[in-house]
Amino acid sequence: MDATMRIERILGAALDGAAAGPPGLAAAMHHGVFPRGARVRPRLCLAVAAACGEDDAALADAAASAIELLHCASLIHDDLPCFDDAAIRRGRASVPAAFGAPLAVLAGDALIVLAFEVLASGAVRHPARLAALIGIVARATGTPFGIAAGQAWECEAEIDLGVYHRAKTGALFTAATLAGAVAAGVEGEPWRNFGESLGEAYQVADDIGDCLSNASRLGKPAGQDAARGRPNAVASLGVEGALRLLDRLADAAAAAIPPCPGAAGLRALTRLEANRLLPKNLSRNAA
Amino acid sequence: MDATMRIERILGAALDGAAAGPPGLAAAMHHGVFPRGARVRPRLCLAVAAACGEDDAALADAAASAIELLHCASLIHDDLPCFDDAAIRRGRASVPAAFGAPLAVLAGDALIVLAFEVLASGAVRHPARLAALIGIVARATGTPFGIAAGQAWECEAEIDLGVYHRAKTGALFTAATLAGAVAAGVEGEPWRNFGESLGEAYQVADDIGDCLSNASRLGKPAGQDAARGRPNAVASLGVEGALRLLDRLADAAAAAIPPCPGAAGLRALTRLEANRLLPKNLSRNAA
Numbered sequence: 250m251d252a253t254m255r256i257e258r259i260l261g262a263a264l265d266g267a268a269a270g271p272p273g274l275a276a277a278m279h280h281g282v283f284p285r286g287a288r289v290r291p292r293l294c295l296a297v298a299a300a301c302g303e304d305d306a307a308l309a310d311a312a313a314s315a316i317e318l319l320h321c322a323s324l325i326h327d328d329l330p331c332f333d334d335a336a337i338r339r340g341r342a343s344v345p346a347a348f349g350a351p352l353a354v355l356a357g358d359a360l361i362v363l364a365f366e367v368l369a370s371g372a373v374r375h376p377a378r379l380a381a382l383i384g385i386v387a388r389a390t391g392t393p394f395g396i397a398a399g400q401a402w403e404c405e406a407e408i409d410l411g412v413y414h415r416a417k418t419g420a421l422f423t424a425a426t427l428a429g430a431v432a433a434g435v436e437g438e439p440w441r442n443f444g445e446s447l448g449e450a451y452q453v454a455d456d457i458g459d460c461l462s463n464a465s466r467l468g469k470p471a472g473q474d475a476a477r478g479r480p481n482a483v484a485s486l487g488v489e490g491a492l493r494l495l496d497r498l499a500d501a502a503a504a505a506i507p508p509c510p511g512a513a514g515l516r517a518l519t520r521l522e523a524n525r526l527l528p529k530n531l532s533r534n535a536a
Numbered sequence: 537m538d539a540t541m542r543i544e545r546i547l548g549a550a551l552d553g554a555a556a557g558p559p560g561l562a563a564a565m566h567h568g569v570f571p572r573g574a575r576v577r578p579r580l581c582l583a584v585a586a587a588c589g590e591d592d593a594a595l596a597d598a599a600a601s602a603i604e605l606l607h608c609a610s611l612i613h614d615d616l617p618c619f620d621d622a623a624i625r626r627g628r629a630s631v632p633a634a635f636g637a638p639l640a641v642l643a644g645d646a647l648i649v650l651a652f653e654v655l656a657s658g659a660v661r662h663p664a665r666l667a668a669l670i671g672i673v674a675r676a677t678g679t680p681f682g683i684a685a686g687q688a689w690e691c692e693a694e695i696d697l698g699v700y701h702r703a704k705t706g707a708l709f710t711a712a713t714l715a716g717a718v719a720a721g722v723e724g725e726p727w728r729n730f731g732e733s734l735g736e737a738y739q740v741a742d743d744i745g746d747c748l749s750n751a752s753r754l755g756k757p758a759g760q761d762a763a764r765g766r767p768n769a770v771a772s773l774g775v776e777g778a779l780r781l782l783d784r785l786a787d788a789a790a791a792a793i794p795p796c797p798g799a800a801g802l803r804a805l806t807r808l809e810a811n812r813l814l815p816k817n818l819s820r821n822a823a
Contacts, residue, residue, distance in 0.1 A: 270680025270703075274688035278679070326645065331637040350618040351691055354641065355684045358613065361645060362678035365652045369670035377663050383656035383670070391649035392565070393557025397642045401561035404638055416557075 252295045252313075255306075256288050259314045263367045267359070277348040277356035278363075281325045282318065286339050289526070290425040291317040293447065296518055297429025297440060300511030304434055308378065311371020312428040315364040315386055320421055322360035323396045325353050332400070333473075361390070381431050389424030396420060418455070419448030439507040446502035447519070453495045454526035456482040499523035539582045539600075542593075543575050546601045550654045554646070564635040564643035565650075568612045569605065573626050576813070577712045578604040580734065583805055584716025584727060587798030591721055595665065598658020599715040602651040602673055607708055609647035610683045612640050619687070620760075648677070668718050676711030683707060705742070706735030726794040733789035734806070740782045741813035743769040786810035 260282055267275040291313035298309035328335040328343040329350055336346045345353040365383065372379035392398035399417025402408045423444035427437035459474045460483040474481040482491040502523075503516045547569055554562040578600035585596035615622040615630035616637055623633045632640040652670065659666040679685035686704025689695045713731035714724035746761045747770040761768040769778040789810075790803045 267679045270685040271688035271692050273691050274679050274685060322645075326641055329641065331641065349691075352688060354613055354616065354618065355679075355688045355691075358609075358644070358648060359678045359682075359684040359688075361648050362674050362682070362684065365670055366674035366678065369667040369674070372667050376667055379666050379670075380656040380659050380663055383652055383666075387649050387653035387656070391646045391653065392554045392561050392642075395646075395649070397646040397649065398557040398561060401558035401639060401642045401646075404560050404636075404642075405558050 252292050253285075253288060255295065255310050256291045256313055256317065257285060259310045259367070260317060263314060263318065263363055267363075273348065273352050274355055274359060277325075277344050277352040278360055280347055281344045281356055281360065282321045284339070287525075288317060289451065289522070290320055290421055293422065293444075293522075294425040294429040294432070296515055297426045297443075298433040300506070300509050300515040301430050301433035301435045302510045303432070305374050305432065307373070308371045308375055308382075309429065309432040311368050312382055312386075312432040313425075314371075315368040315382075316389075316421060316425050316428060318360045318364040318367065319386060319390050319396070322357040322364070323390070323400070323421075325360070326357040327400065329353055332403075375434065378431055378434065381437065382428055385424050385427045385431065385437060389420040394420055414452050415445070415448070418452050419445055422448030422451060435509070442505035443502055443507070446498050446505055447523075450495055450498035450502060450523050451526060453482045453491055453498060454523070456484075457488065457491050457495070457527060460484070461488065495523060495527070539579050540572075540575060542582065542597050543578045543600055543604065544572060546597045546654070547604060550601060550605065550650055554650075560635065560639050561642055561646060564612075564631050564639040565647055567634055568631045568643055568647065569608045571626070574812075575604060576738065576809070577607055577708055580709065580731075580809075581712040581716040581719070583802055584713045584730075585720040587793070587796050587802040588717050588720035588722045589797045590719070592661050592719065594660070595658045595662055595669075596716065596719040598655050599669055599673075599719040600712075601658075602655040602669075603676075603708060603712050603715060605647045605651040605654065606673060606677050606683070609644040609651070610677075610687070610708075612647070613644040614687065616640055619690075662721070665718055665721065668724065669715055672711050672714045672718065672724060676707040681707055701739050702732070702735070705739050706732055709735030709738060722796070729792035730789055730794070733785050733792055734810075737782055737785035737789060737810050738813060740769045740778055740785060741810070743771075744775065744778050744782070744814060747771070748775065782810060782814075 264279055264282060267278050294313040294316055295309055303309050324338060325344045327333050328338055328345050330345060335343045337343060344356055364386065368382055368386065369379060389395045390397065394416050396417060399413055402413045402416065423441055426440040426444035430440045431437040456474065460481060482494060486494060499520055503519045506512050506515055551566055551569060554565050581600040581603055582596055590596050611625060612631045614620050615625055615632050617632060622630045624630060631643055651673065655669055655673065656666060676682045677684065681703050683704060686700055689700045689703065710728055710731035713727040717727045718724045743761065746759065747768060769781060773781060786807055790806045793799050793802055
């Protein structure tokens with residue numbers, strides 16, 4: 250079974266349980282998770298687990314899914330009227346637009362909780378790995394350095410943009426790599442540089458997408474950074490400069506892969522994925 | 537160290553880490569957790585752990601604190617403009633009133649995440665107990681039967697009031713008892729009836745408080761059930777009827793305590809606590 254099928258299967262199973270509760274909440278959670286986005290973070294997690302010599306597919310699946318559930322939860326809360334007030338996400342109505350703010354708040358909450366529940370359920374064969382995995386995903390999601398912290402920096406008058414991007418976007422990429430390693434029974438920390446470089450690359454690709462795509466390609470409103478006065482790599486470096494930066498970050502990520510059984514394959518995958526992040530009209534191997 | 541001091545100490549330590557992140561978020565989280573409410577749920581968790589012959593104080597502390605953090609998170613989100621829009625909580629401004637909806641959403645999110653992080657950190661000596669503890673608190677918080685589900689039933693046209701109260705209020709009481717047992721290394725399930733009876737007793741006491749207290753005693757607006765058309769035991773049974781029901785539920789809880797080293801002490805504590813839940817002018821031993 251390929252990585253994407255594994256991820257969709259376990260996400261689907263995790264969400265099935267919600268059907269026994271309030272129907273509106275179950276529908277809002279489903280809408281926030283399906284149909285799939287790019288699933289970049291869970292695929293990264295599974296790729297690292299495989300490169301490390303994955304010995305417990307259920308645990309790697311659980312770690313990957315937990316990370317995607319937390320990502321989806323953060324998007325739902327980002328789209329609330331009190332933040333981005335976004336009508337569109339992944340090419341259709343956002344969860345707040347489709348279900349209202351109350352169910353959007355609760356769907357995000359329930360998905361955060363579900364992420365930890367899925368992780369615990371997946372650790373049956375290797376309970377000794379669970380505490381480290383919980384710590385990794387929690388630090389990437391909460392505060393002081395996780396997604397909630399990143400979003401909360403938007404409420405501050407003074408903001409360090411590096412700190413902001415590392416928390417809002419980078420932290421979950423780093424967590425995906427660390428969690429993939431720990432799920433496979435190896436140490437997570439040596440994977441930090443790889444994850445951080447990939448997180449920065451993703452941010453630059455997102456900046457390029459925001460500037461150059463139209464909304465239908467992007468699945469969400471384009472030009473939001475300029476509209477909201479947010480920093481953007483294209484605005485500061487130009488398109489060519491941003492593309493060169495993306496290349497350098499992909500190189501740095503590939504060079505940061507620690508020695509492991511699947512290092513060569515993961516290096517190749519890293520370059521492929523960096524290119525896949527770009528809008529299709531900019532992909533260097535678009536044919 | 538008594539139970540309350542243990543709880544305040546570990547909650548304080550857990551929140552200290554937030555100071556390295558966005559100051560507004562750290563302040564909103566602190567405001568939502570301190571100064572303390574009654575800490576009914578974490579004290580219950582510690583009482584069960586002690587009655588079961590607690591062998592790992594750090595793990596019992598972590599379980600109790602995780603449950604209180606999740607409770608505080610749910611109150612913060614309940615007070616959002618899109619739900620109760622409550623200006624007052626615990627006798628002063630609610631988190632949304634004091635910090636605005638964006639930081640209130642994020643403070644709730646970050647407290648949910650922190651609860652799981654605290655739990656994982658506390659399980660160092662007994663990693664084999666962690667997955668069960670995560671499952672217990674997650675089921676009490678998410679959907680289909682936890683707090684998020686309970687709150688989401690308010691968004692449905694048809695609602696089974698028993699299901700609603702068990703999810704919104706009862707689930708975390710049940711979790712507190714199960715988690716206390718599991719943190720002490722014994723099976724959790726035999727404690728379910730005890731927790732469910734206590735959860736119902738708490739709901740009845742809360743109903744009595746809502747009808748009979750004034751806002752300054754209650755620390756939140758009184759008469760909210762009648763104003764919002766919510767079911768209330770006093771409305772359906774009268775004051776005396778509701779007090780008799782509370783007594784019966786406290787008896788049922790005391791009778792449901794499974795055999796354990798501290799059963800006698802816990803039975804006495806149960807009756808004391810049921811009375812403490814009442815507004816002071818109604819307490820049978822108020823002197």
